[in-house]
Amino acid sequence: MEKINIKSLAEELNLSISTVSRALHDSYEISAETKKRVVELATKLNYVPNHHASSLRSKKSKMIAVVIPEVADSFFAQAINGIESVAQENGYHVLIYLTHESLQKEQAILKDFQCGRVDGVLMSVSAETTGALHIKELMAKGIPLVFFDRASDEVETARITTDDLKSSYAATQHLLESGCQKIALLSVSDSLSISNERMAGYKQALLDHHLSFNTADIVLCTNNEEQNLQRMISLLQNSNRPDGIIATVEKLTTSVYLACHSLQLSIPNHVKVISFSNLQSALLLNPSLTTITQPAFEMGRSAATLIFKSLKNKNFNLKGERLVIPSRLDIRSSTVT
Amino acid sequence: MEKINIKSLAEELNLSISTVSRALHDSYEISAETKKRVVELATKLNYVPNHHASSLRSKKSKMIAVVIPEVADSFFAQAINGIESVAQENGYHVLIYLTHESLQKEQAILKDFQCGRVDGVLMSVSAETTGALHIKELMAKGIPLVFFDRASDEVETARITTDDLKSSYAATQHLLESGCQKIALLSVSDSLSISNERMAGYKQALLDHHLSFNTADIVLCTNNEEQNLQRMISLLQNSNRPDGIIATVEKLTTSVYLACHSLQLSIPNHVKVISFSNLQSALLLNPSLTTITQPAFEMGRSAATLIFKSLKNKNFNLKGERLVIPSRLDIRSSTVT
DNA sequence: TTTATATGCGGAAACGTTTGCGTAACAAAT
């Protein structure tokens, strides 16, 4: 089968290349009849435009990138669905890039974007990320970027977040009101804005209840599950172990539950657990898990909507855009005795 | 900042464009010294090659696509990680495309690939997929494709699967040996090879235990969770409800558990449940879930390895390639009284 | 009739690479 491109269409129809191109783009300069002829032959010959050529020429790739730490996290999975739904409406493709919480990978990915591979970027920064030069560098090349959930404070651009401080406050308060005296906060980073927010809410709630904030109650976890489990176990077999735990990241929940199981500690009797999580199965856990449920899908949708606004309207400025969509506290058995 | 490309590098260095290009590709035709000069200036000026231009010219995109039904499924999430790990080793990018179990979307995606957007495709077909013209058409364009997990029987190409029939047999046998008399099989398709395999294993196990196979015990579910839940409820409140359930898709588990909860049916006393699932939290469910655990990561790795083999060696034929990686039966409380 | 104004289309450059072919310089072999 000979290759079928605009040129061959043009020859077949006795038209010029430019006319065919315009006809396919439904240009006003082309008569209805010609358009019809072109489109008919194109569909008949199953013409598929070469994306690389058009991107090269037009400097538009019709693709946006989603850069996230993990895909095996229900928050991100749902957010992707939200993003995809908007992208589809706009005729865009979505590329998903995983950093696995590694700053180095994040840098490599963004660097690659400088070649114009994508028109815009939606991003949730990795836990390791501290600096922001790689992000600024990308934006300096004129590629719009919108943060969702995990934003970098050092970069001036749109961010879609949830009310982390408030939710964390609510979670802490809920534990305190359920009788907890010593609450541990499991975090995955001490530099992420989102982590700081959640920590601040936690702190504030403690203070408002006349309890002192203790640095030792903040447990910094890693990306290594085995390690995290060990950390949980040593935390919980300590003589003055916490009687309440807040997991600020979904996957840490598993470690907590496993640790409790193996140590024969009862949730919620010995220790109450609450987690930032969108797990469908939270309701089905043993015991069912109290969660801060984030508006993942909506956050994805909003972030995507914003990036398209900026792509369509070049003088639309993302800088000031802030959207905070509230999370929900779903109280279940893991915090109720 | 003026645009920095091969041409500007060449001018700056008093070299020709071709020499710079070759130097950057570490061609043997270029002296070590020249290479060094080029690379140094390139990194100094932060040169990023234009991917569209090189793809257009070289007809290689250095990208592979992963086409899957959902990302909110731990099997696919883990498989993606496996694929990514191999892609990274080969200097390739991974694009993730979601069909949401829709044949129409799947067709649109593959059609788009015809423009050479990606060099190869890894795919798990959607539940709706019956025909295979869109797949054959893509492969006819010379783009290699490897199935993983869900394959189409109508297409002659490599496939990485797990031992579905055997696992399903083992699951059914396990339920029978645990005392079940009437086992329902929840499926998501009646055309998918994988579904047929799982059904065949189920059937065979029944026959081997001198039980009759009953079509009414096969429950075909959809992509609509609410609907599935209703279906589970009506299944379980039936007078002769099953005392054993095999969910062939992870997300159906939630519906089963929810239905049992709402109907006050005890798992495993009233009904035993086993699911094809890679959920981390299977162990933590109430009760903990017996699963057929699939080698998701390994399947992803193997599929990716195969596609790269074919990309590197054009006369390597994918047709005959078959790899079956065994799943594991993890017996937990949901099937043990 | 002349002058504007659309309308519909073609020519050709440009986007940033890769790559086949050509060739100058020099060394080695005849």
Added chain:
DNA sequence: ATTTGTTACGCAAACGTTTCCGCATATAAA
């Protein structure tokens, strides 16, 4: 002294589009 070979590089075409111009022809306004 000539041939052969090697090394290191340059020229220019090609990849498939998009898009800026230009240019007819036709119709309307002057």
